[in-house]
Amino acid sequence: MLNNRNIQFVILAITILGLSSCKPQSGEKNEDKFALTPLNYAHKISAKIDSLLTLMTLEEKLGQLSQLNNAGDKHIDSVTINAIRKGEVGSLLINRRNFYSIEERNFYQKLAVEESRLGIPIIFGHDVIHGFRTIFPTSLAQSCTWSPDLVEKGAEVAAREAAAQGVDWAFAPMVDVARDPRWGRIAEGYGEDSYLNAIFGAAVVQGYQGADMSATDRVAACMKHYVGYGAAVGGRGKQFTDISKRTLHEVYLPPFKAGVEQGALTVMTAFNDINGTPATAYTYGIREVLKKEYGFKGFVVSDWDAVKHLLWHGIAADTTDAAQLALNAGVDMEMKTIFYKKLKEALAEGTVAIETIDDAVRRILYVKYKLGLFNRPYVKKDNTKELFLSAAHRKEAREMAAASMVLLQNNNNVLPVTATTKSIAVVGAFANERDVMGWWKSTGKFEDVITAFDGIKSNASNKVAVTDKIMADTDIIIACLGEPSHYFGESRHRADITIPAEQVEFLKSLQKHNKPIVLVVFNGRPLDLSNVTELAQSILIAWHPGSETGNALADVLFGYHNPYAKLTASFPRSVGQVPVYYSRRNSGNPNGNKYVDLSGEPLFPFGFGLSYTTFEYSALEIEKNKIPVNGTLKLSAIITNTGDKDGYEVVQLYVRDLVGSTTRPVKELKGFQKIRLKSGESKRVSFTLSTKELAVLNKNFEPVIEPGGFHVWIASNSTEGLQGEFEIVE
Numbered sequence: 001m002l003n004n005r006n007i008q009f010v011i012l013a014i015t016i017l018g019l020s021s022c023k024p025q026s027g028e029k030n031e032d033k034f035a036l037t038p039l040n041y042a043h044k045i046s047a048k049i050d051s052l053l054t055l056m057t058l059e060e061k062l063g064q065l066s067q068l069n070n071a072g073d074k075h076i077d078s079v080t081i082n083a084i085r086k087g088e089v090g091s092l093l094i095n096r097r098n099f100y101s102i103e104e105r106n107f108y109q110k111l112a113v114e115e116s117r118l119g120i121p122i123i124f125g126h127d128v129i130h131g132f133r134t135i136f137p138t139s140l141a142q143s144c145t146w147s148p149d150l151v152e153k154g155a156e157v158a159a160r161e162a163a164a165q166g167v168d169w170a171f172a173p174m175v176d177v178a179r180d181p182r183w184g185r186i187a188e189g190y191g192e193d194s195y196l197n198a199i200f201g202a203a204v205v206q207g208y209q210g211a212d213m214s215a216t217d218r219v220a221a222c223m224k225h226y227v228g229y230g231a232a233v234g235g236r237g238k239q240f241t242d243i244s245k246r247t248l249h250e251v252y253l254p255p256f257k258a259g260v261e262q263g264a265l266t267v268m269t270a271f272n273d274i275n276g277t278p279a280t281a282y283t284y285g286i287r288e289v290l291k292k293e294y295g296f297k298g299f300v301v302s303d304w305d306a307v308k309h310l311l312w313h314g315i316a317a318d319t320t321d322a323a324q325l326a327l328n329a330g331v332d333m334e335m336k337t338i339f340y341k342k343l344k345e346a347l348a349e350g351t352v353a354i355e356t357i358d359d360a361v362r363r364i365l366y367v368k369y370k371l372g373l374f375n376r377p378y379v380k381k382d383n384t385k386e387l388f389l390s391a392a393h394r395k396e397a398r399e400m401a402a403a404s405m406v407l408l409q410n411n412n413n414v415l416p417v418t419a420t421t422k423s424i425a426v427v428g429a430f431a432n433e434r435d436v437m438g439w440w441k442s443t444g445k446f447e448d449v450i451t452a453f454d455g456i457k458s459n460a461s462n463k464v465a466v467t468d469k470i471m472a473d474t475d476i477i478i479a480c481l482g483e484p485s486h487y488f489g490e491s492r493h494r495a496d497i498t499i500p501a502e503q504v505e506f507l508k509s510l511q512k513h514n515k516p517i518v519l520v521v522f523n524g525r526p527l528d529l530s531n532v533t534e535l536a537q538s539i540l541i542a543w544h545p546g547s548e549t550g551n552a553l554a555d556v557l558f559g560y561h562n563p564y565a566k567l568t569a570s571f572p573r574s575v576g577q578v579p580v581y582y583s584r585r586n587s588g589n590p591n592g593n594k595y596v597d598l599s600g601e602p603l604f605p606f607g608f609g610l611s612y613t614t615f616e617y618s619a620l621e622i623e624k625n626k627i628p629v630n631g632t633l634k635l636s637a638i639i640t641n642t643g644d645k646d647g648y649e650v651v652q653l654y655v656r657d658l659v660g661s662t663t664r665p666v667k668e669l670k671g672f673q674k675i676r677l678k679s680g681e682s683k684r685v686s687f688t689l690s691t692k693e694l695a696v697l698n699k700n701f702e703p704v705i706e707p708g709g710f711h712v713w714i715a716s717n718s719t720e721g722l723q724g725e726f727e728i729v730e
Contacts, residue, residue, distance in 0.1 A: 049365045053358055055118060058347070061361045062340055063088030065327075067125065067301065069095060069336045076108060084108060087116035090333060090364055091123045091169070099126055099443055102379045105166035113377045120365070121373040128170035128219065129188060129440035130154070132161035133388040133448075134547050136397050138438040138524055139174060139200075141404040141543035143190035143568040144609070146650045146674055148203040150400050155207025157393050160217045164387050165443075166379045168371055169220040171268060173204035175255035176225055179579040181572065182235030184492030187438060187524035187544075189230065191568030192581040192606060194251045195669050198258035205262040213265065214372025223259040225270035225303060227285050228252045235493050235578070238271040238309075246662065248274070248285075249701045257294050265298040265367045269306055269331055278313045280306040286330030299332035299363035308337045324351045332360035389448055394548055401545035401552030402561040407610040408529075408571075409539040414516045416559030416612055417464075417476060424460065425470040426453045427510075429503055430480035430522045432468070438524060438544040439489025448547055452480045452520065455550015459558060470513050477515050478557065479507055479536065482522030485544060489524070497575050498528045507535045520553065526571045530603055541567075559612060564648035564674065566609035566717065570602035582606040582718035583665040607652050607669075607717035613643030613679065620714060620722040626729050629691060629705050636686040637714040637722050641677035648676050653687045654718065656711040660696055667718055670694075685714070691728055 053061075068080055068089055076092070083089050092108060094100060100108075105124060112122045130136045136154045145151065155173075162170060175197040178186040190200040201223065208221040228248065231241040243252065256267065267290060270279035279285070280302050290296045307326045308319075316322035323339040324346040334340045346352040368374065387393070407415070417424065430436065431453045434446040456478065457466040470477060481503040487494060498504070499521070510517055519536035521527065524544055533539065540563075545552050555561040572580045576595070580602050587593070593600035616639070623634040639649055653671035657664040671687050694710065695703035707728045715721020 045366065045369050049362055049369065052118065052120070052365060053361060056361070058344060060087045060118065061357055062343055064090035064120065064361045064364050065333050065340045065343075065357070066338055067091035067093050067333055067335045068338070069093040075104070081111060084111040084122070085115045087112070087118050087120060089122060091125055093335060094124060094126045094167075099165050099167060100124075102166055102382050102384075106378045109377050121368060121377040123168045123220070123368055123371070123373060124166055125169040125171060126162065126167045126442070127440055128158050128162045128167060128442055129172045129174075130158070130438065131397070131444060131546060132158050132165070132167070132442050133444060134161060134390075134393040134397050135437040135441060135444035137401050137404045137543050137545045138187045139172075139189055140187050140191060140524070140569065141545065142400060143196055143200050144406050144543075144565040145400065145403040146566060146672055147403060148199055150403060151200055152203040152207040153396055154400050155204045156210070157396050159208045159210075159219045161384070161387050161393070163217050163219050164379070164382075164384050167219055168373065169222065169266065170208055171222045171224060172208075173201045173221065173259070174224050175201035175259060176228075176230035176270075177251055177255065178230035178569070179581045180230070180235040181497050181526040181569065182493050182495060182575065182578060183230060183232065183237055184439070184488045184494070184525070185237055185490055186230070186526070186569065187488050188440065192570060193568065193583065193669055194254050196568055197255035201255045202258045202262040205259050205264045209263060209265065213263075213370050214376070216376070220265040220367060220371055221259070222266040222268050222301070223256050223264045224268035225279070226256060226267050226290065226300070227270060227279060227282070228274050229270035229272050229279070232272050237491060237493060240273045241275070243274055245701065246697065249697055253289065256290065260290070260294045260296045265370060267296065267298065267300050269300060269302050271303055271306055271309060273313055278310055278315060280331055281310055281315060281325040281329045283329040291330055297363070298367050299360065300330055301333040302326060302331050302335045304336050307331070307334045307339045320345045320349075327352055327356060327360060332363050389547065397546055398548035398552050398555070401548050402555040404543060404545065404565050405552070405556050405563055406541040406565040406567055407538070407563040408541060408604050408608070409533060409536070410610055410612075411537040412516070414476070414518060414537040415540070415557060417557050419461075421464060421475045423465045423467070423471065423474045424456065424476055424478060425467055425474045426456050426478045426480065427468060427470065428480040428506065430482050430520070433480075433522070435485050436522055436544045436549045437485070437546050439485050439492065444547065450548055450550035452478070452550050452553050455552070455554045456557065459551060459554035459560075470510070470515070474513070474515055477510055477513065477517045478520060479510060479517055480520045480522065481507060482542075483524060483527070485524070487524065494525075495575065497525065497572075498531060504531060507532060511535065518557070526567075526569045528572055528574055528603070530573050533603075559645075562612045562645055562647040563609065564611055564650060566607050566650050567604060568606065570606050571604040573601075573603045574598055577602070583668055585663045586666050601719070605717055605719045607650075607715070608719075609650075609717075611643075611647045611649065613641055613645040613647040615649045615677070615716065616640045616642045617714065617716065617722050619684075620724050622712070622724045622726055625725070626727050627691065629707065629728060629730060631691055633689045633726055634686060635689060635712060635714060635724070636684050638682050638684050639675065639677065640682040641679055644679050646676070646678045648674055649716070650674050651685050652715050652717065652721070653689070654713040654715060654721070655689070655694065657694065657696065657706075658709040658711060660706055660708065661698070662696065664696070667713070669718075687714070694728065
């Protein structure tokens with residue numbers, strides 16, 4: 001006869017068996033005529049998770065809500081190992097530069113799967129931001145490609161390498177709309193525009209997770225930081241924000257909604273407070289908007305120590321109070337700190353309901369199930385040697401790095417370097433710098449980076465001498481300057497956003513040689529370049545390009561790649577202009593957008609970037625001047641390559657709502673296309689604009705389509721273009 005304990009273990013065995021067999025292994029076929037449809041498949045996942053929940057003790061449930069962190073490069077301590085054995089660790093955060101070896105990772109997973117009572121696998125997280133071992137350009141640089149397909153491929157490479165080492169969960173993409181270049185983390189997102197952040201964020205989610213999230217070469221994506229982190233006052237990242245509810249819904253939330261619609265499995269909260277409520281206790285944003293309105297099914301994790309920060313914010317009296325505030329707001333997993341252990345006390349005090357705890361556990365188990373961790377907890381094959389920095393991965397990184405470099409100035413067509421050039425001098429602070437992988441380097445290694453000098457030298461013609469000194473016969477000077485990686489990134493904010501003064505003095509010193517100067521800027525943020533535009537004939541923004549820095553730079557300088565990248569964040573004339581961005585709202589004094597001592601317009605605007613060829617826009621056609629409330633409008637223009645080189649052009653579509661129930665931006669990006677044109681070729685580029693894309697939020701923040709007039713532009717950047725008009729009518 002079975003006693004209660006035996007019955008419990010029978011149920012447990014059935015539950016675990018169901019979890020491991022509910023879905024065929026990746027690559028296996030299931031031709032059973034009773035194979036699960038998406039509807040009953042989802043139902044079966046839920047049923048199995050509910051069954052597992054009934055077996056869990058409170059301590060095991062709270063353990064699932066905890067993400068523990070290793071200390072630097074040390075191994076996990078005995079306390080954590082014992083907690084894993086007891087089933088009280090839901091996730092491990094690996095924040096050291098070298099992720100665990102596969103053997104070490106599998107050892108910790110084995111403790112959870114084979115030695116804990118219920119065998120629930122751990123999910124291993126790591127800061128995979130723009131590459132794992134093969135490092136791609138920073139995220140801001142990637143957005144300047146205006147190529148979601150390239151960005152998705154880069155995320156696929158990162159996922160493939162990370163998963164091979166045992167990473168299950170990447171803390172990216174960051175989709176914080178950022179309009180203050182002083183903020184160090186502007187480098188980690190996709191610029192100043194909400195629309196672009198949504199597009200590139202969704203592309204990264206797709207690249208990480210793919211069509212089958214349980215495949216061996218995929219990882220869970222994490223949309224971050226929820227929400228408004230990029231609006232921190234003064235560009236100081238962890239400070240407070242004042243964001244109106246309208247701006248929150250129109251600017252900062254849409255990229256997260258796009259990520260949820262793409263299937264992102266996790267979301268991370270931000271450090272900032274929003275109008276007095278810290279993001280990690282922001283019930284309205286997390287429970288009401290993200291989980292209820294957007295239908296987010298995955299789990300929400302706090303940022304590093306963010307639950308603890310509720311004490312520092314001054315809204316939590318003690319650790320128990322901080323824990324219940326975060327959980328009740330909808331934060332399912334706590335990163336690094338272990339305040340959630342105090343939820344046992346909160347439960348006893350009645351400040352937290354067991355249903356709230358169960359919902360958080362359910363969401364975490366759901367993500368683990370979707371990733372296939374129940375039936376594939378271990379890394380069984382080590383193929384890292386074939387994957388890391390493979391020729392194919394380096395090729396992808398090189399292509400994206402070249403595609404992200406923005407040509408801002410090219411007086412007298414100094415670039416590309418011509419066939420008559422015999423001697424090139426590559427000089428400056430970044431000529432031989434290997435620390436050009438950005439602030440987030442993951443497991444990237446400096447020795448794997450191709451420097452600017454080495455890349456230019458190895459890709460130059462045999463007839464061209466490439467030196468690190470300026471000599472009498474030097475034909476052109478490549479001055480490599482910029483900001484080092486520790487000038488930007490998390491908690492790396494700058495009040496002075498110019499190129500460092502000593503480097504500017506170096507650039508000035510080059511004038512005595514009377515040689516053409518190409519200024520290559522390695523940067524993580526938009527910079528004030530007003531003091532260097534007169535010191536160089538050409539200016540190329542290289543960003544921090546990653547592993548293939550030198551090769552990609554050479555591709556651009558020698559014209560093997562004709563640049564087409566365009567800025568996704570405005571470059572100011574002075575830090576005193578900040579914030580400066582293209583989609584500002586109209587005011588009662590449109591001519592007042594200036595200072596008594598300076599223009600209000602940026603030095604280089606959103607959407608701007610040059611090519612080695614030129615393009616002409618003509619023959620704007622608008623299908624009709626009036627469209628119904630639920631209609632669509634076709635617009636087109638002829639783009640002609642008027643230069644002598646083949647090239648790509650990023651054609652942009654902007655609109656302006658002239659009269660609305662609320663003040664509207666002077667321009668809003670609504671579409672773009674990257675087209676290739678041969679020298680002398682013309683092509684008519686068409687856009688279809690739906691009135692749904694022109695909806696505004698009413699007083700209840702619900703989208704409505706308002707009749708009225710609109711201006712529209714098909715343009716090469718946010719300050720130029722062919723302008724037309726149309727009207728939405730009842």
